[in-house]
Amino acid sequence: MVGLRERKKQRTRRALVEAALKLFDEKGFEATTLAEIAAGADVSTRTFFSYFAGKEDVVFGDTKGWLDTAVAEWAARAPAESPADLLLSMIDEGRDHATVHTDLTIEEATLLTRLIMSEPALQARALHLLFDSQLTLARALHEAYAGELDLTDAAAAVGAIAGAVKLAVFASLDGNPSPDQVWRTARRAAELAASGLRTLGRRPS
Amino acid sequence: MVGLRERKKQRTRRALVEAALKLFDEKGFEATTLAEIAAGADVSTRTFFSYFAGKEDVVFGDTKGWLDTAVAEWAARAPAESPADLLLSMIDEGRDHATVHTDLTIEEATLLTRLIMSEPALQARALHLLFDSQLTLARALHEAYAGELDLTDAAAAVGAIAGAVKLAVFASLDGNPSPDQVWRTARRAAELAASGLRTLGRRPS
DNA sequence: TGAAAAATTTCAATGAATGAAAAAGTAGAG
DNA sequence: CTCTACTTTTTCATTCATTGAAATTTTTCA
Numbered sequence: 448m449v450g451l452r453e454r455k456k457q458r459t460r461r462a463l464v465e466a467a468l469k470l471f472d473e474k475g476f477e478a479t480t481l482a483e484i485a486a487g488a489d490v491s492t493r494t495f496f497s498y499f500a501g502k503e504d505v506v507f508g509d510t511k512g513w514l515d516t517a518v519a520e521w522a523a524r525a526p527a528e529s530p531a532d533l534l535l536s537m538i539d540e541g542r543d544h545a546t547v548h549t550d551l552t553i554e555e556a557t558l559l560t561r562l563i564m565s566e567p568a569l570q571a572r573a574l575h576l577l578f579d580s581q582l583t584l585a586r587a588l589h590e591a592y593a594g595e596l597d598l599t600d601a602a603a604a605v606g607a608i609a610g611a612v613k614l615a616v617f618a619s620l621d622g623n624p625s626p627d628q629v630w631r632t633a634r635r636a637a638e639l640a641a642s643g644l645r646t647l648g649r650r651p652s
Numbered sequence: 653m654v655g656l657r658e659r660k661k662q663r664t665r666r667a668l669v670e671a672a673l674k675l676f677d678e679k680g681f682e683a684t685t686l687a688e689i690a691a692g693a694d695v696s697t698r699t700f701f702s703y704f705a706g707k708e709d710v711v712f713g714d715t716k717g718w719l720d721t722a723v724a725e726w727a728a729r730a731p732a733e734s735p736a737d738l739l740l741s742m743i744d745e746g747r748d749h750a751t752v753h754t755d756l757t758i759e760e761a762t763l764l765t766r767l768i769m770s771e772p773a774l775q776a777r778a779l780h781l782l783f784d785s786q787l788t789l790a791r792a793l794h795e796a797y798a799g800e801l802d803l804t805d806a807a808a809a810v811g812a813i814a815g816a817v818k819l820a821v822f823a824s825l826d827g828n829p830s831p832d833q834v835w836r837t838a839r840r841a842a843e844l845a846a847s848g849l850r851t852l853g854r855r856p857s
Numbered sequence: 858t859g860a861a862a863a864a865t866t867t868c869a870a871t872g873a874a875t876g877a878a879a880a881a882g883t884a885g886a887g
Numbered sequence: 888c889t890c891t892a893c894t895t896t897t898t899c900a901t902t903c904a905t906t907g908a909a910a911t912t913t914t915t916c917a
Contacts, residue, residue, distance in 0.1 A: 450914075450915070452863075452864080452913080452914055452915075455864090455913090455914090456864085459864095480902085480903065480904085481903075481904065481905085482903080490865075490866090491865065491866050491867075492866095492904095493865075493866065493867080493868095493905095493906090494864080494865055494866075496904095496905070496906075497864075497865080500905095501904075501905075502904075502905095529850070530849065531848075531849040531850045534849065567780065570780060570783070571776040571777060571779065571780040572776060574776065574779040574780055574783055575772065575775060575776040575779055578775070578779055578818075578819075581815075581819055582819065582822065582823065585819060585823055586823075598823050598824070599820045599823055599824050599837055599840070599841070600820070600840075600844065601823075602816075602819040602820045602822070602823035602824075602841075603816040603817075603819065603820040603840070603841035603844045603845065604816070604844065604849045605819055606815035606816040606817070606818055606819025606820060606841070606845075607812040607813070607815050607816035607841075607844065607845040607849060608812070608815075608849065609815055609819075610786075610811035610812050610813075610814055610815015610816065610818065610819075611807075611808040611809070611811040611812035611815065612808075612811070613783075613811055613815065614783075614786055614787065614790060614807040614808065614810055614811025614814075614815075615804045615805075615807045615808040615811060617787065617807070618787065618790055618791075618803050618804055618806075618807035619803070619804050619807075632804055635804070635805075635808070636804070636807070636808035636811070636812075639805065639808045639809065639812065640808065640811075640812040640845065640848075640849065641848060641849045641850060642848045642850065643736075643845075643846060643847045643848025643849075643850070644735065644736040644739065644809045644812060644813065644845065644846045644848075645734070645736045645846060645847065645848070655883080655884070656882095656883065656884085657882085657883060657884075657894075657895085660882095660883090660895090661895085664895095685871085685872060685873085686872075686873065686874090687872080695896075695897090696896065696897050696898075697873095697897095698874095698875090698896075698897065698898080698899095699895080699896055699897075701873095701874070701875075702895075702896080705874095706873075706874075707873075707874095
């Protein structure tokens, strides 16, 4: 089923991503022009746009796609657990999910992180992506726990966990933590949000 | 100290904002060109950029400025209350703060909300703005509660409250709520985050 | 092979954003 | 009032992202 055409397209796509990442790394996101990326992948500038909707999309690849898929899967299981527990287990499983559904090397992942951290445009895009899936998840939970959880509360719950994790992880990123440390930070933040902030105030671990 | 020069600049700025808002309302954000905005304010296109860094900035005005100011003020008071209470009181006071420090009519505010809700680019920008001040606030809290609250926990706390409020409010916006209802939603979401999500699961109010 | 279908390239335009130099307007001294 | 220093605005020219359309090349398959 994977004819020459498909194979070629995949190759071109990868070439574009690699060329782009290389250039972004070397000269920065802003300073890299689409013309250069296209040249690096040996295609015309116009062709770039039949693979990606814009410069930023090279960086985020199919993030939206698998975020939506993951959200749908989790939501489907919802009724089995309490909202809080479900949200927590998502963090844990997200870890595996991420490693499986992403085809990036550690180096690439690190580079992407650095890029997103430093480029405002990418940061904004990332936040937007995250926000959208939170909304999707909230709606899904609202459906899943029909009658027990109104949309606003579902949104508040999802937002609280996601917000806690997001900000905690980001804040911790300064110290160049290992992926493992990042996940630990995420889990702690999620626990904190689930248990309530009132438990705060004294020295944490 | 308010010579002709200053007055004129303020007038031009207001003219630009008004022209832009009018056009955005009529034809949408994307469809409006800078040339049209400039024409509407009777200045050259180039002049637009000496007032705003870009098209999006017309919409957000000095949001970043007063967000930062507000954050600084709140953080200064921090040691007086527990982190959770401080965060909660920020919601309440934010309401007054917003009405005082904003020079928009209700109609304009409504229009801006609609715009931001519908234009992805503006949404992304808004999220980014919010994110930045959360980070600032988290750092400020970390300083304020020196020794008692590590940065990651501070970030988690701020992120949880802000995330809950953000998503809950956004989700509730579908029903064209009154400003008052919006603030109530915000407060409920904040309470929820502060008390912990585990309190969820049964019918809320 | 020889189309039909799909992808790529070329060409042309629009619109945002920015730099630089020329032109207009404003403040203040005399 | 009027000249000069200082600011702002306007013009002009350019770069770059993004998009549409037509022409061209590739791939697929009967």
